């Protein structure tokens with residue numbers, strides 16, 4: 106509740122500290138997802154102070170705040186120079202990977218106003234952001250199976266899926282789930298042959314793969330230098346180590362970028378022209394990204410890349426030694442998917458979390474197995490041996506229980522539910538049945554609910570997790 110009289114800043118900040126106590130760590134070698142820590146206090150300070158310096162600037166109107174144009178041009182040119190472009194490559198600074206992808210899909214869609222029901226062809230491993238863009242922009246998604254052992258996209262199958270209504274073909278460099286790079290040259294070529302734009306989702310890899318290549322890793326061609334690639338997304342709030350709210354989408358030419366823009370002069374207020382989904386927007390994330398790039402420099406990224414690569418190699422080798430665990434595919438970046446045919450991976454994740462390492466659950470889909478995900482960054486190296494000890498210990502703990510089988514009662518219970526018709530209170534009353542105690546403190550026990558979700562078709566999972574969100578943001582749980 107808002108107080109009648111304002112509170113003092115010290116009190117507010119200590120309340121924030123209290124609220125953050127149960128959050129995952131944001132710094133150091135125990136960070137394995139969501140957060141990218143450069144481990145360098147001077148870089149963090151540069152980002153923080155630049156962010157605050159631009160806190161009150163509104164990027165809505167670049168003629169009113171020309172500083173935002175200078176910063177955005179600098180950031181876009183910096184990214185383009187490492188992703189096969191040059192100083193003339195058009196780009197847009199966005200709030201994140203999802204927004205970059207939405208703008209790429211919008212540009213491709215608006216290039217073909219003649220198509221009544223536009224479609225895009227994506228590998229099944231493509232990020233959910235393409236499905237979200239499809240839902241928001243009414244572009245149908247044709248999701249194509251990948252090679253079941255390498256987890257890389259299958260160009261001939263994607264070629265077959267292209268129709269006269271296909272407005273975009275997609276490749277990932279790398280995919281988030283398995284960290285493998287799709288065969289971009291083949292995919293871009295099949296798109297170009299059909300005059301279809303090709304977007305490379307390098308959200309997680311765009312500011313990682315070039316530095317790994319510098320460090321001697323074998324990185325296949327994936328950027329704008331590949332013929333047929335027409336746009337590419339690269340998040341700076343991932344391996345750019347910038348504060349959240351920072352991504353860049355680059356376009357082959359200005360005509361395509363123009364289709365990502367939006368303008369509206371048909372209302373009585375100021376004429377609106379937006380490069381992004383947001384209209385009014387703080388310049389903090391832009392300044393934070395610019396400052397991070399400038400403070401780290403190429404040598405800094407190269408060093409962080411070297412360390413992340415070494416950490417990944419140690420982790421992959423170590424997992425091979427743990428009975429029951431395996432690495433899915435051959436990770437080409439520093440993202441690792443851990444699979445198992447004999448152990449309950451989600452129980453493993455719960456144990457690992459209680460021992461200090463968060464493993465991100467990934468569900469089975471379209472014949473691809475479930476897994477748990479680890480992203481390794483420049484500060485991961487000093488924690489890898491401890492992570493392997495924790496994984497081995499967690500694997501021992503779950504070994505006796507064998508592979509996960511959600512209880513028949515639970516599956517039957519869910520089968521009887523009208524998921525679409527359920528309301529918040531009814532849903533909340535069912536949560537204890539999957540081991541979810543809203544009043545519990547400490548690390549949540551997620552294995553039961555994750556195994557249940559994993560056993561359900563994706564559409565049913567979606568209904569459940571949306572309802573879960575509704576309950577989470579409703580007052581019922583506090584009652």
Ligand SMILES: *Cc1c(COP(=O)(O)O)cnc(C)c1O
Nearest residue numbers: 201202203232234280281308309
């Ligand atoms: C993170 C990610 C996205 C989405 O990015 P957000 O910044 O979370 O919106 C898209 N694609 C890939 C490959 C990613 O790793």
